[in-house]
Amino acid sequence: MRRFVDLHAHSNASDGQVSPAELVRLAEAKKLAAVALTDHDTTAGLAAAAEAAVEFPHLRFINGIEISARFDTGTLHILGLAIDPQAPQLAELTHVLRDARDQRNPQIVASLQRLGLDISMDDVFAALPPGSVRGPKAIISRVHIAHALRKKGYVASVSQAFERYIGDGAPAYVEKDRLEPRVAISAILAAGGVAVLAHPTQLNCQNDAQLERIVRQFMRAGLNGIEVYHSDHTAYQTRFYLELARRLGLAVTGGSDFHGPAKPDVKLGRPRVPAAALTGRLAELVNR
Numbered sequence: 001m002r003r004f005v006d007l008h009a010h011s012n013a014s015d016g017q018v019s020p021a022e023l024v025r026l027a028e029a030k031k032l033a034a035v036a037l038t039d040h041d042t043t044a045g046l047a048a049a050a051e052a053a054v055e056f057p058h059l060r061f062i063n064g065i066e067i068s069a070r071f072d073t074g075t076l077h078i079l080g081l082a083i084d085p086q087a088p089q090l091a092e093l094t095h096v097l098r099d100a101r102d103q104r105n106p107q108i109v110a111s112l113q114r115l116g117l118d119i120s121m122d123d124v125f126a127a128l129p130p131g132s133v134r135g136p137k138a139i140i141s142r143v144h145i146a147h148a149l150r151k152k153g154y155v156a157s158v159s160q161a162f163e164r165y166i167g168d169g170a171p172a173y174v175e176k177d178r179l180e181p182r183v184a185i186s187a188i189l190a191a192g193g194v195a196v197l198a199h200p201t202q203l204n205c206q207n208d209a210q211l212e213r214i215v216r217q218f219m220r221a222g223l224n225g226i227e228v229y230h231s232d233h234t235a236y237q238t239r240f241y242l243e244l245a246r247r248l249g250l251a252v253t254g255g256s257d258f259h260g261p262a263k264p265d266v267k268l269g270r271p272r273v274p275a276a277a278l279t280g281r282l283a284e285l286v287n288r
């Protein structure tokens with residue numbers, strides 16, 4: 001019996017570097033019991049990943065998505081796990097989110113041009129990793145603009161691009177229209193999925209009590225799970241989120257947030273997430 005799962009990973013359908021099929025093959029090579037593809041704001045990679053997973057009877061593939069939403073003091077991402085990728089409300093939402101990016105990316109590039117940099121959207125497209133989803137389904141994020149800045153020699157690394165140019169508060173930063181959390185949660189629920197608060201540490205709450213208040217507020221909007229295990233979590237945080245999940249009756253999940261070689265410290269399957277730690281529908285899906 002395989003014992004570990006990874007329910008948070010990206011492909012080149014968003015800002016990861018491996019294709020959906022490669023992700024599935026990597027998960028098989030690591031002998032995971034289950035893997036979820038959870039690209040930012042898109043379901044475009046799910047069909048290819050599911051198709052690749054047909055070859056591996058001991059690996060369960062789970063359809064997922066990671067949706068960014070409005071939160072004032074930190075990063076709020078909601079994972080949708082075991083979603084129906086074809087569900088109309090979710091399809092409509094991903095469409096709206098992609099249109100918002102299509103508007104914003106040229107604005108970021110225009111701000112960079114005003115700062116005197118010679119960069120265009122074509123440079124951004126040219127810097128996409130090989131195999132990336134292109135055309136009307138493509139999710140182009142600031143990470144891709146950062147890659148273009150690095151390729152053109154303006155910065156030494158992706159993180160330097162964020163610091164100097166496109167990170168929050170940097171000179172070429174452009175605000176994104178932010179989605180209300182309840183809209184993200186309800187689209188996931190309407191798609192039959194489990195709505196999970198991703199990497200709660202990134203909310204930057206002041207203390208555990210504030211985090212609990214926020215989690216309870218999201219639960220009133222339909223949230224039904226919390227990402228207990230994640231590559232950003234300390235051992236203390238993991239214990240605290242696990243205790244919170246048990247106390248509030250939230251489903252327990254976890255994953256690496258794998259993005260490929262660009263984030264070498266984040267490896268698929270790390271931290272180890274025991275299949276036995278999953279609860280609720282996810283446990284049924286993985287352990288059946």
Ligand code: AMP
Nearest residue numbers: 015140141142143158159162163167176
């Ligand atoms: P966007 O959705 O286009 O606003 O881009 C957000 C993406 O940028 C997220 O996937 C983050 O992982 C990435 N990101 C944000 N800040 C940084 C940073 N300082 N260094 C590297 N990547 C970052």
Ligand code: MN
Nearest residue numbers: 010015040259
């Ligand atoms: Mn990302």
Ligand code: MN
Nearest residue numbers: 066077198199
């Ligand atoms: Mn995230």
Ligand code: MN
Nearest residue numbers: 008010066257
């Ligand atoms: Mn992620």
